[in-house]
Amino acid sequence: MTRSLTPLSSSPSFRRSSSARFYSPTASLALVTPLIAALLAGFLYPVARLIALSFSGGTLSHYRRVFTEPLHLDVLFGTIEVAFVVTVASLLLGFPVAYLMARLSKGLAMAVAACVFIPLWTSVLVRSYAWVVLLQRNGIINGLLIDTGVTEGPLKLIYTEGAVILAMTHVLMPFMILPIYSALRALPPDYVRAARNLGAGPIRAFVAVTLPLSLPGVFAGSVMCFVLALGFYITPALVGGPGSMLMATLIGQQTTVLLDWPFAAALSTVLLAVTLLFVLLFRRMLSLSKGLNSVY
């Protein structure tokens, strides 16, 4: 996962392999048959059924509820807002870590990388549980705050939007750090040295050289974070409360508490459409930034 972004197209074996398509169409089709069968049974048919259910009754009444009731619109825009805040927070906290990982000597960089990979490899459920324990009323953070005299009584930390943003930022930060790290690793240190030689100070060299060249990684990480944040369920369901409802938790509530499956299907279809819209939108931005990058 930490492989540096060596341009694959310049390695001779890759160029040969892309022209070496020597499996016949029949053999190729046979090879993808199990995948297609699994996708049909476990992905395409269920999602098609879900979308069909959202139009049940032959009307758009479920969609009308999504888009006319202020509560549901608030949740939709609130979700986009939370995803945005989480992405920005991950970027601000993650960039220095990625920079350090790319610039430190090997041993220290490995230690920093371990701090990134260990949470990434820890199940989301375990991490959300840990945040519940840390933030709850008689939890570790409240205990610490009371013992040190910062507050007298326990603060309400859990089941708030702040808790959701904190825990989601924690879960998604590695997805921001790794692409930025790859971009920074691919950046030859000579460029920065040349800028310094030409009289740029450390800040100027960073702003004029390092930062623009790290942008493809920043974009890739941001898209990843934002899209994953839009549909997050486990963490907001455990750490958030009724005041911090997101699209995913609203869908969860409709299906497990209110049992309104057609409405949940309409909400799901809207969330799916929003997610795909952002993926397509940002993909263009992503390739655009790569295009700009190749000008340098």
Next chain:
Amino acid sequence: MSIDHPRVTARFPTLKDVLASPTIRSYSTAAAILAAGIGIGGILFFLLLPTLIVLPMSLSQTDYIEFPPQGLTLKWYSAYFNDPDWMAATWFSLKIALATTATATVAGTMAALAIVRGSLPFRSTLQALALGPMIVPHIILGVALYLAFSPLQLTGSFLGFLVAHTVLAVPYVIITVTASLQRFDPTLELAALNCGANRLQAFFLVVLPNIVPGVAAAAVFAFLASFDEATVAFFISDIGGKSIGRKMFEDIDFNLTPVIAAVSTVLVATSLLLMGTVHLMNAHKSRS
């Protein structure tokens, strides 16, 4: 000595003068480095903290959450291993994860071969579709799979979980194996075919031994994609069949005891061991 001794000159040094003096300059650089160090140290602590607290919590003697723990005990582990509900969920998840590893690795590797070496008319569409389950929010997949499986009585069943988790795990396999195949020289496979090997022999004797590190890594990713999965499992579990993720989710919501910390520690140890092995294997390979 010069006459304008600092005490003689009347002008009080401004902040600018202080900051410009060489000693202060090096002090402020040191202070800036220290502040940055503390800042980044804080971020790294924030990243590690949730993983690190589950172990001491699982060893705590009190049944409410206390930190640092007063005395050490293994009673929450024995509670976990002696609870029939937890054990049923663990075995159910383990069975599903192993079966998913097999199906996702085989189907994903086959598809990667066709994507890299084959001639498929709708290759990019297929690739986008296969990676879809990574992008589509898992809550949507969970609701959709429940709606599809419920009338077929597949909820809470081994087969239902196997289909769902295979779809969730297969993108990781395709990405990993595709990367391995692109690094492997295809002329070796052509040479084997020229020397009289049939397609299967060429694959098992030439291609597979060369991409086996990638396939092994893909298998580990597939196992963990299933074993650590909770959102889809939450929706397609039922009383008859409940995964460890669903059981944990329920207990965190309704019955927060240190048993969850013990289960978490077991899960963390499993993931770190498996992923650490893959990581070290790959690091070793890229060095040699």
